[in-house]
Amino acid sequence: MASVATAGVPQHEEGARPAAEAVANHIEAKGLNKTFGQFKALEDIDFGIRPQEFVSVLGPSGCGKSTLLRIVAGLIPYETGSATIKGEKIRSPRPDVGVVFQTNNMLPWLTVRGNVELGARIRNMPADARKVAVDKVLDVLSLTKFADAHPHQLSGGMRQRASIGQALVLDPPILLMDEPFGALDALTRDKLNVELLRIWQEHRKTVMLITHSIAEAVFLSDRVLVMADRPGKIIEEVTIDLPRPRDAATTRALPKFGEYVAYLGKVMGVAN
Structure with missing residues (x-):
C-alpha cells in the first residue's frame, strides 16, 4: 500500500487534527481474500481502523467496497486472511456493530x-x-x-x-455505512453529510464509510482508503489533516480540501 507522504498530498500544518496515537484497532483486516466462484472480489486487503476514527473506503463501482463492508459486518464469509473486531475474529453479526x-x-x-x-x-x-x-x-x-x-x-x-x-x-460503538446517501440528490446528500458529521463529532463512534464520492470522503474522514478494481485491493491510504471540528462552509473553502479532492481524483484515475 502506498505511503501517505506522497508528493502532492497536503501535509500536516498547525491547527490540523494530529494523527491518532497508536492504539489497538477496532477493525482490522490482514491478507483478506474473497472470491465468488471463479471471480476474485478482494485480494490481499490490509487495513486497520482505530477507536473513534472515521475512515472512508473510496473506489469505483464494482471494486468490492460493499463486499468488504459486508465481511466486516459478519454478513458474508471470506476465504483466506483474517478480519477482526476488537481482536476477535468476525464470524457473524455483532451487537456492538451497527450497519x-x-x-x-x-x-x-x-x-x-x-x-x-x-x-x-x-x-x-x-x-x-x-x-x-x-x-x-x-x-x-x-x-x-x-x-x-x-x-x-x-x-x-x-x-x-x-x-x-x-x-x-x-x-453501538462501531458504525458501518454502505453508501447511505448514494441514491439521494446532491443537495440532500450534502445536508446529510453535515448531519452525519455532527453526529460523529458529538458521539465519536468508530465509523467505516463506503463511498464513491471523493468530496464526501475528504469532508468526513480522518483517513481515506482507496480501492482499485478487478480484483479489489487497497492501493493507497491518505490521511486527511483538516482541522476538526469541521463545518461545510469553512472546511470546503480550505485550499487543502481542494488539494485532497484533486489528489484522490488522480489516484482514482478521474483527473489528470
Missing part, C-alpha cells in the same frame, strides 16, 4: 418510532429504556416531529435519517 445500507430498510406499516425502535425490541430492551433511547435518537436526527409518520410520508433524506436511527438506537 446502515444505501437502501433504507424501513417497514412501511410501522411509524418512524416503530421502525427506529425495532432493533431494541428484538434485543428485548426494557420498555422504559427503549423509549428514552428512541426519543434521544429522534431528537439527534431532528425527527421528533415525525415520530408518528409512516415511511411513505417522508422524503428520501428523512427515510435515510430514520435508517441511521435504527443503527444508532442501540448505541
Whole structure:
C-alpha cells in the first residue's frame, strides 16, 4: 500500500487534527481474500481502523467496497486472511456493530418510532429504556416531529435519517455505512453529510464509510482508503489533516480540501 507522504498530498500544518496515537484497532483486516466462484472480489486487503476514527473506503463501482463492508459486518464469509473486531475474529453479526445500507430498510406499516425502535425490541430492551433511547435518537436526527409518520410520508433524506436511527438506537460503538446517501440528490446528500458529521463529532463512534464520492470522503474522514478494481485491493491510504471540528462552509473553502479532492481524483484515475 502506498505511503501517505506522497508528493502532492497536503501535509500536516498547525491547527490540523494530529494523527491518532497508536492504539489497538477496532477493525482490522490482514491478507483478506474473497472470491465468488471463479471471480476474485478482494485480494490481499490490509487495513486497520482505530477507536473513534472515521475512515472512508473510496473506489469505483464494482471494486468490492460493499463486499468488504459486508465481511466486516459478519454478513458474508471470506476465504483466506483474517478480519477482526476488537481482536476477535468476525464470524457473524455483532451487537456492538451497527450497519446502515444505501437502501433504507424501513417497514412501511410501522411509524418512524416503530421502525427506529425495532432493533431494541428484538434485543428485548426494557420498555422504559427503549423509549428514552428512541426519543434521544429522534431528537439527534431532528425527527421528533415525525415520530408518528409512516415511511411513505417522508422524503428520501428523512427515510435515510430514520435508517441511521435504527443503527444508532442501540448505541453501538462501531458504525458501518454502505453508501447511505448514494441514491439521494446532491443537495440532500450534502445536508446529510453535515448531519452525519455532527453526529460523529458529538458521539465519536468508530465509523467505516463506503463511498464513491471523493468530496464526501475528504469532508468526513480522518483517513481515506482507496480501492482499485478487478480484483479489489487497497492501493493507497491518505490521511486527511483538516482541522476538526469541521463545518461545510469553512472546511470546503480550505485550499487543502481542494488539494485532497484533486489528489484522490488522480489516484482514482478521474483527473489528470
